[in-house]
Amino acid sequence: MTDLNEYLEETIDDIGGFGLFQWILVILIFGSKITDNWSTLMMTFGGAVPNWRCDLTTLDGLEINEYNISDLAFCELTTTNSSVKCNSRLFEPEMSTVVSEWDLVCERSWIPSTITSLQMGGVIAGGFISGQMADTIGRKLTYASALSALLVFNTAAAFSTSWQMLATLRFFIGMGCGFVSSVNFTFVLEFTTRQSRSLLRFLPCREVFGILYACLCWWLHDWRYIQIGTATLVVPFLLLIIW
Known part of the structure; x- marks a missing residue:
């Protein structure tokens, strides 16, 4: 060789x-x-992960006043008496990734x-x-x-x-x-x-x-x-x- x-x-x-x-x-x-x-x-x-926020319109029975919401990018809101899960998210349209395509967060x-x-x-x-x-x-x-x-x-x-x-x-x-x-x-x-x-x-x-x-x-x-x-x-x- x-x-x-x-x-x-x-x-x-x-x-x-x-x-x-x-x-x-x-x-x-x-x-x-x-x-x-x-x-x-x-x-x-x-x-x-593009910037996103929870779509509040999909949250049934949510009373905003019950929660201290300073950031809309949440997966779940919890108080001593109740818990509300974010079911749908809105992503910024300027950036399209796999994450925003199929909602791959939370x-x-x-x-x-x-x-x-x-x-x-x-x-x-x-x-x-x-x-x-x-x-x-x-x-x-x-x-x-x-x-x-x-x-x-x-x-x-x-x-x-x-x-x-x-x-x-x-x-x-x-x-x-x-x-x-x-x-x-x-x-x-x-x-x-x-x-x-x-x-x-x-x-x-x-x-x-x-x-x-x-x-x-x-x-x-x-x-x-x-x-x-x-x-x-x-x-x-x-x-x-x-x-």
Whole structure:
């Protein structure tokens, strides 16, 4: 195996080292990490809690004078003699998240973090599977399959009709992210010279893409549009990598 590795290293050097093909590959493969990054970060915005208040019109028999209400963002009002539970909430329309979409506050506040946990479980599962798959069918096909999964599942997630449906799709999105994260760096290393690998390892891709994601959220303010934007971004990288 050592002799084979040395032969491959010498072959890369003999055909020009770090040339045009390597630059194209680095730009495409490392650039495509933005799809993994944005897919992973979606719940940082989607799970955010917009400002909200209880809809007092849904509270039957409420005598406001009985309660000292200084903040309308309450789940339940309690006095020595009675208790009134908030059954409906009004969210500020300027920010649309998963929380405001399905009223995931108060007794349902555990759901957004559970969706995120399911997503990260998918990342772990994808990481376990992708290595074996890449060695079996090749890194290019595995990587293209992972990007295709991110395209399909991010698009489907944008049209989720329930938080359960979104949670299921976020798991498969996490698997796609696990595939991309696992295969991404080794895909590039096998075509580049050993002298360049240490520098490639420290390219600040995730940091830059994280800043761009924050700008996207500031611009769109809607988790469904962010899902669609992330899915759309996959298309050019997928086509160019296949090419």
